[in-house]
Amino acid sequence: MSSISLTADVIGRDVSFEFDCADGEVVAVLGPNGAGKSTLLSVIAGLIRPDTGRVLLGDDVVTDTDTDKGTFVPVHARGVASLTQNALLFPHLSVEANVAFGPRSRGLRKREAHFRARTWLESVDAIELAGRKPGELSGGQAQRVAVARALAANPRVLLLDEPMSALDVDTAPALRRVLRRVLREQRRTAVIVTHDLLDALALADTVVVVESGRIVERGPTTEVLTAPRSAFAARIAGVNLLSGTMDGADSLSTSWGLTVSGLTVSRLGGIDSAGSGVAVFAPAAVAVHLEPPHASPRNVFPVTIASMDVHGATVRIRADQHPDGSPGIAADVTPAAVAELDLEPGLTVFFVVKSQEVALHSATR
Ligand SMILES: Nc1ncnc2c1ncn2[C@@H]1O[C@H](COP(=O)(O)OP(=O)(O)OP(=O)(O)O)[C@@H](O)[C@H]1O
Numbered sequence: 001m002s003s004i005s006l007t008a009d010v011i012g013r014d015v016s017f018e019f020d021c022a023d024g025e026v027v028a029v030l031g032p033n034g035a036g037k038s039t040l041l042s043v044i045a046g047l048i049r050p051d052t053g054r055v056l057l058g059d060d061v062v063t064d065t066d067t068d069k070g071t072f073v074p075v076h077a078r079g080v081a082s083l084t085q086n087a088l089l090f091p092h093l094s095v096e097a098n099v100a101f102g103p104r105s106r107g108l109r110k111r112e113a114h115f116r117a118r119t120w121l122e123s124v125d126a127i128e129l130a131g132r133k134p135g136e137l138s139g140g141q142a143q144r145v146a147v148a149r150a151l152a153a154n155p156r157v158l159l160l161d162e163p164m165s166a167l168d169v170d171t172a173p174a175l176r177r178v179l180r181r182v183l184r185e186q187r188r189t190a191v192i193v194t195h196d197l198l199d200a201l202a203l204a205d206t207v208v209v210v211e212s213g214r215i216v217e218r219g220p221t222t223e224v225l226t227a228p229r230s231a232f233a234a235r236i237a238g239v240n241l242l243s244g245t246m247d248g249a250d251s252l253s254t255s256w257g258l259t260v261s262g263l264t265v266s267r268l269g270g271i272d273s274a275g276s277g278v279a280v281f282a283p284a285a286v287a288v289h290l291e292p293p294h295a296s297p298r299n300v301f302p303v304t305i306a307s308m309d310v311h312g313a314t315v316r317i318r319a320d321q322h323p324d325g326s327p328g329i330a331a332d333v334t335p336a337a338v339a340e341l342d343l344e345p346g347l348t349v350f351f352v353v354k355s356q357e358v359a360l361h362s363a364t365r
Pocket residue numbers: 012013031032033034035036037038039040
């Protein structure tokens with residue numbers, strides 16, 4: 001494994017990056033379309049030579065525009081493995097042979113390479129697919145095999161460019177779980193570009209936000225997602241996020257004593273009991289009541305309305321901020337409900353969220 005240290009200007013794309021990633025750290029890169037996320041990965045991978053800049057993987061300089069002739073180690077010699085939304089497996093080779101390809105080309109004997117391939121296939125829950133051809137795999141299966149192939153090459157750095165984006169909602173969790181396991185248990189250095197908040201939460205230690213070719217925010221994942229400073233992070237992190245301590249598998253307590261029950265999102269690798277965690281739910285999942293309802297299983301939060309903003313066809317009701325200074329819970333309701341309940345800032349109401357609507361995630365490694 002290697003750390004990454006990078007400065008790069010790519011004038012034609014109007015990007016200028018200073019980026020680093022510690023050995024064993026997983027960094028999620030978020031940002032709007034065209035912000036430069038893929039360009040950052042391409043500079044690390046050696047697919048793009050910056051106009052000026054320097055890239056180090058561990059102690060090795062792999063790009064340096066300052067040296068006499070310029071240093072530019074080619075893609076295949078960087079020890080970097082990339083995973084994109086397409087698995088790009090060799091169609092004529094079996095799954096096992098695809099995964100054995102990297103070890104084979106690094107000089108391992110056939111037997112050893114295939115032994116290694118099978119070990120990796122086991123670790124991504126794909127050993128039963130070993131004999132198939134890529135054409136006989138679903139998208140999610142192919143991506144798991146692609147993870148095994150990437151890791152079998154023993155890369156120093158793993159680059160993931162929206163690996164989940166071509167998968168449907170039922171398939172993505174299995175790949176996310178596999179990635180979480182291999183990235184975290186093996187302390188892989190990885191940079192993952194994603195549009196999905198869940199990927200950042202499940203996989204990354206650190207979030208970097210890129211806007212208009214610049215890194216505008218960097219911080220621990222839960223910090224960036226709960227208290228975003230950049231415009232983009234604030235927009236995508238428009239979900240409700242409550243940080244706290246996991247009480248067990250299905251509830252979390254905040255530092256100010258609020259208990260939130262939800263569903264353990266075990267597909268993210270399980271909740272570390274007694275570890276820190278976050279509860280995530282959409283503002284649209286929050287109903288507003290004037291009296292506490294009796295039905296369970298629901299979360300009932302007494303709150304005071306701090307603000308109300310019209311967002312298209314809905315009104316976003318924001319509760320007072322929490323005692324730790326984090327943003328208050330948001331609820332999206334219809335204008336009709338606002339009128340009917342006579343909602344206004346300063347009013348004390350009850351925000352009600354079904355437990356099934358709350359996803360609980362471990363925030364610890
Ligand atoms: N092959 C290319 N040649 C020239 N310019 C490019 C090329 N690919 C991307 N760009 C430009 O570089 C800038 C950064 O693009 P990049 O693909 O890195 O953004 P991104 O954040 O990955 O976007 P997305 O989320 O849409 O994938 C954009 O202005 C884009 O138009």
